[in-house]
Amino acid sequence: MIAIDYSNANYPVRANFAETHNRFWERLASPGAWFTGAQKVAIAKEIRQSHDCDLCQRRKEALSPYQVEGEHQTASSELSDVIVEVVHRIVTDSARITKNWFDGVMSQGLKPEEYVEILGTIVHTFAVDEFCRGLGIPLNELPEPKAGEPTRYLPENASYDGGAWVPLLPNFIEEGPEADIWNGYGANVIRALGLAPDEVRSLMDLFNSHYITNDSIVGDWTICPHGGLSRIEMEVVATRVSSHNDCFY
Numbered sequence: 001m002i003a004i005d006y007s008n009a010n011y012p013v014r015a016n017f018a019e020t021h022n023r024f025w026e027r028l029a030s031p032g033a034w035f036t037g038a039q040k041v042a043i044a045k046e047i048r049q050s051h052d053c054d055l056c057q058r059r060k061e062a063l064s065p066y067q068v069e070g071e072h073q074t075a076s077s078e079l080s081d082v083i084v085e086v087v088h089r090i091v092t093d094s095a096r097i098t099k100n101w102f103d104g105v106m107s108q109g110l111k112p113e114e115y116v117e118i119l120g121t122i123v124h125t126f127a128v129d130e131f132c133r134g135l136g137i138p139l140n141e142l143p144e145p146k147a148g149e150p151t152r153y154l155p156e157n158a159s160y161d162g163g164a165w166v167p168l169l170p171n172f173i174e175e176g177p178e179a180d181i182w183n184g185y186g187a188n189v190i191r192a193l194g195l196a197p198d199e200v201r202s203l204m205d206l207f208n209s210h211y212i213t214n215d216s217i218v219g220d221w222t223i224c225p226h227g228g229l230s231r232i233e234m235e236v237v238a239t240r241v242s243s244h245n246d247c248f249y
Helices: 015-029 037-052 054-061 081-096 099-107 112-135 197-210 231-244
Strands: none
Touching: 015 037, 015 112, 015 197, 037 054, 037 081, 037 112, 054 081, 081 099, 081 112, 099 112, 112 197
16 A cells, blocks of 8 residues: 655645544555445545536536436446445535435435445545645545455444434443543534444544544633644634535534
8 A cells, every 4th residue: 555645745744644644544445344445445436536527516506406317427336326326415515415315315225324434434535635635736546445344333322312314322432342432522523423433433533633632622722732723723714614615513
């Protein structure tokens, strides 16, 4: 696997970014809970392909995406049509995803836990890719998939009690296999990936270098977590980017 290295980027880059991105690339290439390494890398390829998909563009420009029919331009034959649809819709038009759409992809055979692993793969790959776009450098070469079968691990304490479309883990987890995935309270935006615990672990790893540690979210807002922007400055940037991306949070 070619190591990610930002030492020759257009701007100075903290070493922990490359370290974190390399760790995620390793996870991306490895079998997950529900998908093989080859399928996960194929999902990453679809994430990139969706930006050039004619169907996605026409849906994005339409008053309602549900008025536009057609076939996605795909990057790989590794994935089913329903997985390609999920990847392309989440990447290009997530703000207009509805419960009816979600129920529709579930009726085509996709399971909630598979949906969550796809979502985690999208979130993390997209974060690494957007980091490169922000620096004005080429996207990192995707890793070569590793052999092996998915673990098919499903946490026992996930339930629909959280009111979400997918089962969630409890806000507080004091013991058991998932006790490590968040320190103290788990916010909903993090719990959304709890049905695939390793996706939360990847999120927390990226979170720590791109943002702050989970246990520092409530704290002194004047602190500069990484010696650069203060917490307040970081939140200004985050709010503007979230607004631009139509994030309902």
